[in-house]
Amino acid sequence: MSTKRMEIVQRFVDFAEGYVHSDGRVLKSDEKQTMLDILTEAGFAPTDLIPGVLTGHYRDEDCRMTGQTFSYNSQCPFRMTGDDSADEIEATKWLNHVFVIAANKERSARTKAERVNVIVAAVERSIPLEPIKLTSDGDFLVEHNYRPGLKDHCTDENGLPSVIGYHKECGGRMKFLPTRPNCYVAVCESCFLRIEYPTTCQTYGDLRAALAQN
Ligand SMILES: [Zn+2]
Numbered sequence: 001m002s003t004k005r006m007e008i009v010q011r012f013v014d015f016a017e018g019y020v021h022s023d024g025r026v027l028k029s030d031e032k033q034t035m036l037d038i039l040t041e042a043g044f045a046p047t048d049l050i051p052g053v054l055t056g057h058y059r060d061e062d063c064r065m066t067g068q069t070f071s072y073n074s075q076c077p078f079r080m081t082g083d084d085s086a087d088e089i090e091a092t093k094w095l096n097h098v099f100v101i102a103a104n105k106e107r108s109a110r111t112k113a114e115r116v117n118v119i120v121a122a123v124e125r126s127i128p129l130e131p132i133k134l135t136s137d138g139d140f141l142v143e144h145n146y147r148p149g150l151k152d153h154c155t156d157e158n159g160l161p162s163v164i165g166y167h168k169e170c171g172g173r174m175k176f177l178p179t180r181p182n183c184y185v186a187v188c189e190s191c192f193l194r195i196e197y198p199t200t201c202q203t204y205g206d207l208r209a210a211l212a213q214n
Helices: 003-018 029-041 089-102 112-126 204-212
Strands: 048-051 055-059 065-071 078-081 140-142 163-167 173-177 183-188 194-198
Touching: 003 029, 003 089, 003 112, 029 048, 029 089, 029 112, 078 089, 089 112, 194 204
Parallel strands: none
Antiparallel strands: 048 078, 055 065, 140 163, 163 173, 173 183, 183 194
8 A cells, every 4th residue: 555645544534533613614724735635545636625515405206306405515514626616526425424434423433543444445445447548549448437436446456347348438338249269359339449358358457458568
């Protein structure tokens, strides 16, 4: 595990433990930087953090708003914004999630060392699979929902499933086709981009290394 990642998480836990929210309290610049650092480490691209609660709306079966609302970040009242200052819901939810752990607000208490380890794991799970270059024209393979957040993302160690991922440029599913004896083939279901790779490829890391040779 990288020392930098550990240092960022430890700094975040120190901050969250000591943070007492009161209306009107302004974040110090180092406190804000600590939250921006952990968001960046988890794969997000924050441009700013704004004090305040991000409100969501409950919807009925037909997706109509019921009029009832909820808060995405009731424990950590800061909203992450991204490009064009828009609210980033997934990032705000993720920050609230790790803040609850860091500040020891879960039902079962953990030691500080345990909380640091749990949050390091949450950071690592949030980071999407690095897109894999498929062609020299700049086509990439990405995993489903390749935005960071509260989801287990693939890593280079993961085995290749039958739908190996999504063609980033058109959004189509890339499906494995066992058609040839000496190589594997994956085809995009949307634009029919076709790639071949050696049968020795068992993981995303293998695939990345094999296609880098092209
Ligand atoms: Zn495609």
